[in-house]
Amino acid sequence: MNKQKRTEITEVYEELNNLLSRLETLRDEEQDYYDNMPESFKDAEKGQAADAAANALSSAVDCISDVMSNLEDSLS
Numbered sequence: 001m002n003k004q005k006r007t008e009i010t011e012v013y014e015e016l017n018n019l020l021s022r023l024e025t026l027r028d029e030e031q032d033y034y035d036n037m038p039e040s041f042k043d044a045e046k047g048q049a050a051d052a053a054a055n056a057l058s059s060a061v062d063c064i065s066d067v068m069s070n071l072e073d074s075l076s
Contacts, residue, residue, distance in 0.1 A: 001074075019064060027061055033050050
């Protein structure tokens with residue numbers, strides 16, 4: 001792989017790292033929102049939606065982490 005492609009991959013990696021950080025913050029905020037709900041709200045529609053959103057964000061974080069790992073491997 002040439003230097004230009006390595007540079008481009010590194011730039012993509014850095015962009016993904018920034019997005020990952022933002023998604024982790026959103027996930028943590030949504031999880032805190034759910035965790036701090038009264039128990040009676042957790043089973044209601046709003047609680048289920050918050051829990052589903054936190055889980056979806058967690059999955060997105062995992063996927064981006066996997067992509068970043070693959071990019072690291074491509075640079076090795």
